[in-house]
Amino acid sequence: MANKREVMAREALLLFSILLVTLTASAQKKSAAQGGIADSCGFAKIEMERLADLNVPRSGHVTLSLNGEFVVMGGHTNGFVPTSTAEYYKDGKWHLMKMVYEHDDPLCVVLHSGKVLTAGGHEKPLGIGQTFPTEFYYPDSHRFEGFGCLDKKRTLANGVEIDSGRVVISGNWYHDDDMEVFDGRKHFSSVKTLSAQRCSPYLFRTSGNDVMVLGTMKSFGGLMEHVVIDRLRGEPFSVPLLDEWKPLPIQCNYRSDDSFIGDMASGVYAYLMAVVNDEGQVAIARVDDTRFSLLPTTRAVPMKGPWGTIDYALPLIVDRQHHRAFLVGKGVDERIYVVCIDYSLQPAPLTLYYTEPLPKDCFCQPVVTPEGDLLMAGGSTDDNFTPSAQVYLLRLGNHPQKSNAANQPLPWLLLWVASIVLALGIFYSLLRRKYHRRKQMQHDEVDIADSEPAGAVQSTGMLADDGSEQLMQRIKTLMETQKPYLNSDLKVSDIADAFGIHRNEVSACINSQTGSTFTQYVNGYRIDHAKQLMREKPMKKMHAVWMESGFASEQTFFRIFKSMVGMTPKEWISSQND
Numbered sequence: 001m002a003n004k005r006e007v008m009a010r011e012a013l014l015l016f017s018i019l020l021v022t023l024t025a026s027a028q029k030k031s032a033a034q035g036g037i038a039d040s041c042g043f044a045k046i047e048m049e050r051l052a053d054l055n056v057p058r059s060g061h062v063t064l065s066l067n068g069e070f071v072v073m074g075g076h077t078n079g080f081v082p083t084s085t086a087e088y089y090k091d092g093k094w095h096l097m098k099m100v101y102e103h104d105d106p107l108c109v110v111l112h113s114g115k116v117l118t119a120g121g122h123e124k125p126l127g128i129g130q131t132f133p134t135e136f137y138y139p140d141s142h143r144f145e146g147f148g149c150l151d152k153k154r155t156l157a158n159g160v161e162i163d164s165g166r167v168v169i170s171g172n173w174y175h176d177d178d179m180e181v182f183d184g185r186k187h188f189s190s191v192k193t194l195s196a197q198r199c200s201p202y203l204f205r206t207s208g209n210d211v212m213v214l215g216t217m218k219s220f221g222g223l224m225e226h227v228v229i230d231r232l233r234g235e236p237f238s239v240p241l242l243d244e245w246k247p248l249p250i251q252c253n254y255r256s257d258d259s260f261i262g263d264m265a266s267g268v269y270a271y272l273m274a275v276v277n278d279e280g281q282v283a284i285a286r287v288d289d290t291r292f293s294l295l296p297t298t299r300a301v302p303m304k305g306p307w308g309t310i311d312y313a314l315p316l317i318v319d320r321q322h323h324r325a326f327l328v329g330k331g332v333d334e335r336i337y338v339v340c341i342d343y344s345l346q347p348a349p350l351t352l353y354y355t356e357p358l359p360k361d362c363f364c365q366p367v368v369t370p371e372g373d374l375l376m377a378g379g380s381t382d383d384n385f386t387p388s389a390q391v392y393l394l395r396l397g398n399h400p401q402k403s404n405a406a407n408q409p410l411p412w413l414l415l416w417v418a419s420i421v422l423a424l425g426i427f428y429s430l431l432r433r434k435y436h437r438r439k440q441m442q443h444d445e446v447d448i449a450d451s452e453p454a455g456a457v458q459s460t461g462m463l464a465d466d467g468s469e470q471l472m473q474r475i476k477t478l479m480e481t482q483k484p485y486l487n488s489d490l491k492v493s494d495i496a497d498a499f500g501i502h503r504n505e506v507s508a509c510i511n512s513q514t515g516s517t518f519t520q521y522v523n524g525y526r527i528d529h530a531k532q533l534m535r536e537k538p539m540k541k542m543h544a545v546w547m548e549s550g551f552a553s554e555q556t557f558f559r560i561f562k563s564m565v566g567m568t569p570k571e572w573i574s575s576q577n578d
Helices: 001-031 409-451 465-482 491-499 503-514 518-536 540-549 555-563 567-577
Strands: 043-044 045-053 062-066 069-073 086-088 093-098 108-112 114-118 133-137 142-156 160-163 166-170 180-181 188-192 202-206 208-212 271-274 280-286 292-293 310-313 315-318 325-333 337-340 349-354 373-377 386-395
Touching: 043 108, 062 108, 062 114, 062 373, 069 373, 108 160, 160 315, 188 271, 202 271, 310 373, 310 555, 349 386, 465 491, 465 503, 491 503, 503 518, 518 567, 540 555
Parallel strands: 043 349, 142 188
Antiparallel strands: 045 386, 062 069, 069 086, 086 093, 108 114, 114 133, 133 142, 160 166, 166 180, 180 188, 202 208, 271 280, 280 292, 310 325, 315 325, 325 337, 337 349, 373 386
């Protein structure tokens, strides 16, 4: 009778906990529908601070963070006219500086020596033509020095420093392109023809003092159908991943070092890059030397916010100090959205931040501050004739953020109540189990002493059949409501920790109730999820199917699918259409 009452009490506790969690999820979903939480990842409002305006409205400029100061260089101002000015921010205001030449959409490389190489740009107003001139900026003295010219006229080019101050340069807009090298002193020389002509290319340094050049923007406009990677040393090559996930097209001043996550002192060359598939879905690729792979993330990169779609057209930038990367987009509602990627974790968590609607022309490539915030100075969207002078600091660093969910008292109150009830229930269950196990062991010892011969094997203390059935139901409820199997790193200990029991009890329960191992049981849910995706979204790429279903690799997905279903995914899709 006592055991029956205990079973009923546990069942009541479980039902009550499920009810509270369901109510919490329902309230959170309602909050999201009203403009609260985004379904794809955490969603939080950016704390913004407007700084003093620039002296010169500008777009097509370069923004840098140097020695604790913010610096903007060049670009064009009102009337789409190139400007030969620069500014640095100190003591709460911007100080105007005179550059030697005009640089609208220039090449810019911060050298290891501390100097800044700035070169090229449009020759005339309205973004017409390209130029040769180059100059150095010295941050300590706020001084510019003209010293030479490029081997080829360029604008919207990119460069990366290799050794001894040498810089590899490539990219051009409406003009021929090749690969040239700056010797670190005064001279630029063409060193190699390219298999493709590119605008705003990605330049990634690799081992062997080599550099890869890639991208999807053609130098004469349009997008490439096939991504070919050129090299400073070696022949061009292709990567299968980039056939499905192409580099995000960009048309702005891009510095490869802003995406670097490696350690050059140790010879580790690694970068992050935003990529996009034919369906328009954006993802994050990791480049390790010459190896390309998708960065595992807890959720897909959100393509919509509560107020509409998000357009990503700027390169991903990295905060190496805090191991975070930022992908900046603009919404149809004139809000700026920032996807924050904690890339040091596997899978990497994503958080989507948003601003209040801003003036239409306030959008440009931001720079990461030493505190981990983003600074956005000037900019424009579709009107190059009236750029902005406004400057905003987007606080994304070590500042506590309040999500919209935090402003909804009901969901979080229910969540706290559910957590307390679950904790008390688990504590009570553990005490009861310990008490009954001790009594059972005492009983077993008496039985063994009275009825078993010496040397007989003792009880393992595993769950009885009725307790195993209850635990199996709890595991099933957890899998169906919270879907932990979508995490490719899910372990049996994660399930055990959720119930406050030993992992051996979970393994034994699944084995006795289903005849499967824990891995087989979890993979069953993953296969069912993959089938659902393929049924509901038949045009979805297979790479996206296995990633979103919780599999760690494509090979594992195909092997397990064939083993459990008896046919390949492609064969299964064909069978559904028959």
